[in-house]
Amino acid sequence: MFEIVKRDGLARIGKFETRSGVLETPALLPVVNPKIFTVTPRELYDEFGFRALITNSYIIKNNENLREKALEVGLHEMLDFEGVIMTDSGTFQSHMYGEVEVTNEEMVQFQKDIGTDIGTVLDIFTEPYWTKEQTAESIEVTLERLQQACDMKGEMMINGVGQGSIYPDLREDCARRMATMDIDVHPIGGVVPLMEQYRYTELVDVIIASKKGLNPNRPVHLFGAGHPMLLALATLLGCDLFDSASYAKFARDDRMMFIDGTYRLADMKSLDCNCPACRGQTLESLKKMTKDQRTKILARHNLYQITQELALIKRYINEGRLWELVEIRCRGHPAMLDALRRLKSHTEFLERTEPLSRDGALFYTGSETRARPPFLRHAERIMERYVPSASKAAVFPDGSKPYSRAYEWEFHKARRAGYVPIVITPFGPVPAELDEIYPLAQSVFPEITDAETVASMDELTFNFLEKMGFEEVIEGCDVPEDGELTYDPDQIRARAIANYQFGIEAADALFRGKIDIVKSRKTGKIRNVISDGEHILSLRAPDGLYTLKPEGAKRILEKVPAPFMRVAVNDDSVPFVSNGRNAFCQFVLEMDENIRPMEEVIVVDKDDNFLATGRALLIKNEVMSLKKGIAVKVRSGNGDDA
Ligand code: GUN
Ligand code: ZN
Numbered sequence: 001m002f003e004i005v006k007r008d009g010l011a012r013i014g015k016f017e018t019r020s021g022v023l024e025t026p027a028l029l030p031v032v033n034p035k036i037f038t039v040t041p042r043e044l045y046d047e048f049g050f051r052a053l054i055t056n057s058y059i060i061k062n063n064e065n066l067r068e069k070a071l072e073v074g075l076h077e078m079l080d081f082e083g084v085i086m087t088d089s090g091t092f093q094s095h096m097y098g099e100v101e102v103t104n105e106e107m108v109q110f111q112k113d114i115g116t117d118i119g120t121v122l123d124i125f126t127e128p129y130w131t132k133e134q135t136a137e138s139i140e141v142t143l144e145r146l147q148q149a150c151d152m153k154g155e156m157m158i159n160g161v162g163q164g165s166i167y168p169d170l171r172e173d174c175a176r177r178m179a180t181m182d183i184d185v186h187p188i189g190g191v192v193p194l195m196e197q198y199r200y201t202e203l204v205d206v207i208i209a210s211k212k213g214l215n216p217n218r219p220v221h222l223f224g225a226g227h228p229m230l231l232a233l234a235t236l237l238g239c240d241l242f243d244s245a246s247y248a249k250f251a252r253d254d255r256m257m258f259i260d261g262t263y264r265l266a267d268m269k270s271l272d273c274n275c276p277a278c279r280g281q282t283l284e285s286l287k288k289m290t291k292d293q294r295t296k297i298l299a300r301h302n303l304y305q306i307t308q309e310l311a312l313i314k315r316y317i318n319e320g321r322l323w324e325l326v327e328i329r330c331r332g333h334p335a336m337l338d339a340l341r342r343l344k345s346h347t348e349f350l351e352r353t354e355p356l357s358r359d360g361a362l363f364y365t366g367s368e369t370r371a372r373p374p375f376l377r378h379a380e381r382i383m384e385r386y387v388p389s390a391s392k393a394a395v396f397p398d399g400s401k402p403y404s405r406a407y408e409w410e411f412h413k414a415r416r417a418g419y420v421p422i423v424i425t426p427f428g429p430v431p432a433e434l435d436e437i438y439p440l441a442q443s444v445f446p447e448i449t450d451a452e453t454v455a456s457m458d459e460l461t462f463n464f465l466e467k468m469g470f471e472e473v474i475e476g477c478d479v480p481e482d483g484e485l486t487y488d489p490d491q492i493r494a495r496a497i498a499n500y501q502f503g504i505e506a507a508d509a510l511f512r513g514k515i516d517i518v519k520s521r522k523t524g525k526i527r528n529v530i531s532d533g534e535h536i537l538s539l540r541a542p543d544g545l546y547t548l549k550p551e552g553a554k555r556i557l558e559k560v561p562a563p564f565m566r567v568a569v570n571d572d573s574v575p576f577v578s579n580g581r582n583a584f585c586q587f588v589l590e591m592d593e594n595i596r597p598m599e600e601v602i603v604v605d606k607d608d609n610f611l612a613t614g615r616a617l618l619i620k621n622e623v624m625s626l627k628k629g630i631a632v633k634v635r636s637g638n639g640d641d642a
Contacts, residue, residue, distance in 0.1 A: 002219050003628040004618065007597060008317045009373070010211065010238035010353050016219050018157060020076070020084045020117045021051060025219055026235050026313060028226060028306055029054040029086055031245035032079065034066050038248035038299045041081035048303055051083040054243045057111045057119070058090030058100065074115035086118040086159065086243075087111050091189070092224075095125040104145040105152070112156050118185055121149040123161035126190040128199070135165040139174050150182040157184035161223065165190060166202050168209035175213025185241065186214050187221035195225060200233075200339035207237045208346045217625040228259050228309040232329045233339060235313050236322050247302035251295045257302045259309060260332040265298075275304035320358035323372055327365040337368075344371035351376055353619055355598040356501075357438035357543035364426065364445045367452040374439050378427045379460055385499045386431060388468050389492045394419035395461070396476035398426070398445075403435040410476055416483040421476065426453050428460030433489075433496035436525070436544035490517045494529050498537065501545050501600075502556075502565070509559035510536050510552050548600040548613045550636055562608050563592040567601050567616065567623075567632050577603050577611045583632040591620040591631075603632055612636060 006013040014025040030044055032055045044050040055075070060066045069078050075085050089107045090100045104122040111119030122145055124138040146160050160183030164171035178186065188210045194203045207222070214220060219240035225231070226244020234242065250257055254265040256273075271283045277300035286294055316325040330340035343350070354373035362374065369375075394414040400406040403423045411421040411432050421432040426449070430440050445453075465473055494517055498507035513532035520527050520541075529537040529546075536552030539545070548556075556565060569577055573587035583603050595601055595616045603612040614634035623631040 001628055002217055002626070004216075004622065004626065005629075006318060007353070007355075007617070008320050008322045009236060009350060009355075011235045011313075011317050011322050012238070012240065013314060013317055014219060014240055016240075018084050018117050019155065020082065023052050023084050025240035026231070026242070026310060027052055027240070028231070028242040028244055028310060029084075030247060030303065031055070031226075031243055032081075033245075033248065034060050034079070035063070038251060038295060039303065041079040044303075045081055045083055048307055050307075052086065053079075053081060053083065054086040054088060055079065056090075056092075057087035057107065057114065057116065058093055058102065060087075060114065061102070061107070061110050070114040076115060078114075084117045085115075086185075087114075087116040087120060089120040089122045091120070091123050091125050091161070092192075095127070095192070104148055108149045108152055108158075112152070112154060116156055118157040118159055119149070119153070120159040120187070121146045121161055123163060123189055126163040126165040128166050128190075128193050128197075128202070130165050132165075132167050132170065135163070135167055135170055139163055139170060143174070143177060146178065146181060146183070153182075159183075159185045159187050159221065161187045161189040162210050162214070163190050164206070164209070166194070166206065168205050171206055171209035172213040175210045177213075179213060179215040184218060185221055186210075186218050187223045187241075188239070189223045191222065192224040195227070195230070198333070198335040200230075200335050201342040204233075204237065204339050204342045204346070207234065207239065208349060211238045212349065215625050216622040217627060226306065227262070228257060228305045229261065229329060229332055229336065231306075231309050232313050232316070232322065232326045233336070235317070236326045244302075244306060247306065248295075248299050251298035251302055254294070254298065256298055257305050259305065259329070273301060275301055275308070277301040277304055319360060320355070321360060321363075323369075324363050324365060327368060330368075331366075340368050341371075344368075347371055347373055347376045351596075353597060356596050357442075357545060357598055359542070360442075362439040362443040364443065367450050370426070370453065370456060375427060378440065381500050382429060382431075382434075382464060383467055385503055386434075386468070386496070387499060387504065388420050388431070388470065389433075389487070389496075390415075390418050390420045391470060392419045392472040392474075393422050393465065393468070393470045394474050394476045394479050395429075396421060396423045398423060401435070401441045403430070404432055407432075407476070410479070411489075412485070413481065414476065414479045415487075415489060416485045417479050417481075418483055419472075419474070419479055420470075424457055424461050426457055428457060429464045431496065433493040434500055437497065437500065438543035438545065441544060442542075488517075490519070490526060491515060494526055494537075494539075497539070497544070497546060498529075505560055506556050506565065509555045512555070546600065547635065548602070550610065550613060553602040553613045554610050557602060557604065557608060557610055562604075563590055565592055565595065565600070565602050566604050566608070567591045567595070568604050568606055568608070569611070570606065574605050574611060577634055580612065580634055580636060582630045582634050583612075583614070585618070585623045585626040585629050585631045588623050588631050591623055593620040595619060601632055603634060 001017040003015045004012045016023045029052045032053050094100045107122045123142040126135045160178045162175050164174045221241035222234050222239040225242045226246050316322045330336040351373035414421045423430045516530040518528040526539045534551040537546040568590040569587045601616045612634045614632040
């Protein structure tokens with residue numbers, strides 16, 4: 001069973017329950033060669049904290065001593081490892097050396113017999129140079145073998161390896177067909193050659209295509225990915241498990257892995273590493289020791305690089321900043337930069353899991369940052385959900401934030417003269433009313449702008465101004481000194497935020513009759529919106545977005561048909577949710593597929609009656625497939641005084 005504990009876009013911190021304990025993801029499984037322990041499994045567990053490893057059942061089966069021992073005492077005792085043991089099946093050997101002399105049935109049975117926790121089907125490795133026809137045919141064979149493996153797996157979990165070479169449609173189709181099978185882990189296979197050849201853009205396409213089809217309630221393993229340089233990017237794309245043989249292979253070759261690449265000891269000018277393995281060593285001392293001693297130290301160094309990077313990735317997920325780490329990491333190699341640039345062609349897919357707001361500010365690290373989903377989301381919402389409050393516009397250059405404080409007097413003058421103040425920002429146009437919303441206010445850009453960002457700002461602004469059909473557009477500095485303010489800017493702001501956050505139809509339902517606005521005496525910011533005497537919305541200071549109150553939710557239920565903004569739960573869940581308890585995935589019957597993480601939602605019963613308001617943590621396809629975990633963090637139930 002897999003539970004998502006924390007998410008950042010497609011990236012997730014999860015808990016994967018196995019019979020040998022709960023594994024926290026993202027996790028890397030060191031590859032243990034059953035014939036030679038470069039680092040012993042016991043050390044991997046005790047010293048490095050690895051709670052899972054992967055070894056090869058094909059090698060064990062083909063070696064009489066190992067086979068007899070494994071069958072007699074079981075894999076855990078043979079390796080002296082109490083954590084989770086995954087085994088591979090011989091597929092990689094067939095990729096390296098041609099055909100293997102075993103059947104899928106034999107391999108699955110053997111893995112069961114030696115007590116593997118997670119066994120692997122004997123899949124067919126789809127090579128990147130294969131034709132589409134050859135690839136499609138071999139996928140059929142892999143899927144048949146997978147069905148056989150599922151039928152015989154018993155207590156063992158099964159790795160259903162997704163294949164499809166470099167063909168995104170085959171990858172997605174293969175994934176979709178596996179999603180309905182009784183599989184426990186989804187490795188993405190056949191990607192080792194792409195990684196060896198630095199074909200990272202294709203790797204990105206393959207991972208995304210697979211993620212589109214896979215079942216979100218199972219961890220995704222990127223088979224053969226173990227270089228620390230790649231881990232942040234692969235995690236951002238939704239991979240949960242990795243494995244590394246390189247830590248030992250490279251060590252035997254006198255090569256050291258670092259976050260920016262792999263270096264030969266012979267080429268290095270200094271040993272500038274302070275990991276526990278390198279501490280006290282110099283290049284000279286390493287070169288002087290015996291090969292065996294050195295291999296041990298380099299392997300440990302390589303493992304420390306991996307564990308360090310994984311810990312950092314977890315921290316960035318927890319802080320909601322994994323994109324930033326990825327953007328930094330992808331500058332380590334031009335091929336990685338290509339991978340980062342490739343993400344732009346997948347922004348629409350990535351937007352589906354992008355939270356509505358995050359705790360920290362968005363940091364711009366370069367023109368690739370504009371491929372992040374919040375940029376696309378703003379461009380769409382501003383075009384579809386903004387209604388200008390006047391027929392003329394005055395445009396202002398980007399400045400300090402929030403704009404309505406920096407430009408307080410200028411905005412006032414523009415409004416008096418009948419112009420909507422609009423700031424031209426790297427996100428595109430930002431009307432004054434929306435200037436406190438995440439990430440428009442909670443973002444930091446360099447003052448020296450790059451040409452690509454300027455071009456994109458201009459294009460977005462041009463399209464926006466044209467769509468809004470203003471009769472006149474002038475520079476903010478040219479606004480004439482005349483007119484009289486005929487409206488309350490707070491009223492305009494309150495409504496504009498609702499349009500932007502919930503859509504115009506929902507905002508129409510929310511705002512009726514007389515609107516009273518309660519402002520903070522300290523900050524002067526809007527706090528509560530009262531409509532017809534009822535408290536419908538509260539504005540959150542950190543992200544400038546609304547919290548939906550029960551009265552507001554009821555108005556939306558009345559006016560906007562289901563499933564809009566709804567998460568419907570079954571009868572068992574009703575008493576809990578209406579008392580303010582969270583809504584759990586396993587009780588959800590239906591959900592609006594347009595709900596994004598951290599969005600305000602209305603929890604209803606099966607007949608669309610109001611139960612509570614709250615914030616969604618997951619999107620529909622995750623909620624519908626997960627058997628554990630919180631779907632909606634409920635704020636106030638029916639019984640609440642709200
Ligand atoms: N190890 C690396 N790639 C693969 C793959 O595609 N299938 C299996 N079974 N093991 C692998
Ligand atoms: Zn080191």
